[in-house]
Amino acid sequence: MKIYKYGSQILRNKCQFIKSISSDTKQLIDDMTDTMYKDDGIGLSANQVGFDLSLAIIGKHALESENDLIIINPKIIEYSDEKTFEEEGCLSIPDIREKVNRSKEIVLEYQDLNLKTITKKFVDLPARVIQHETDHLNGIFFTDRLSFVKKKLLNKKLNQIAKS
Numbered sequence: 446m447k448i449y450k451y452g453s454q455i456l457r458n459k460c461q462f463i464k465s466i467s468s469d470t471k472q473l474i475d476d477m478t479d480t481m482y483k484d485d486g487i488g489l490s491a492n493q494v495g496f497d498l499s500l501a502i503i504g505k506h507a508l509e510s511e512n513d514l515i516i517i518n519p520k521i522i523e524y525s526d527e528k529t530f531e532e533e534g535c536l537s538i539p540d541i542r543e544k545v546n547r548s549k550e551i552v553l554e555y556q557d558l559n560l561k562t563i564t565k566k567f568v569d570l571p572a573r574v575i576q577h578e579t580d581h582l583n584g585i586f587f588t589d590r591l592s593f594v595k596k597k598l599l600n601k602k603l604n605q606i607a608k609s
């Protein structure tokens with residue numbers, strides 16, 4: 446699947462709430478999973494591949510789990526005050542990596558493939574990747590969360606990605 450890059454309007458929209466899971470949704474998840482692994486990502490949101498749907502995949506490598514995590518209609522309901530400051534990259538922003546402040550712990554409410562609502566706590570890398578992907582579904586890039594000065598320095602590179 447084509448990865449939409451910084452500058453694409455679909456990456457600035459708040460994605461649509463998913464009300465039902467069809468075979469098309471499952472196919473989309475399979476295709477997104479293949480795309481994520483092919484491009485060495487550890488997370489991917491549906492709008493990054495051009496679908497306006499509130500859905501993301503968190504790679505098992507980020508979770509130290511045997512399975513990828515599919516999060517549907519995710520909503521972070523608690524953020525810890527304690528933060529971590531670690532480097533992030535994004536398949537939609539090639540060749541830019543920067544350290545981003547994120548909550549160390551979050552509580553996520555999401556739905557699984559049966560649209561069953563699940564509430565779960567995540568810590569460290571899983572919490573970071575989930576915050577990054579949930580941001581995507583709300584039209585936010587990790588670069589939006591950098592300091593004013595850092596953003597200014599990156600502006601030229603970002604505009605080049607947007608133009609290409």
Ligand code: CO
Pocket residue numbers: 534535536537577581
């Ligand atoms: Co990203």
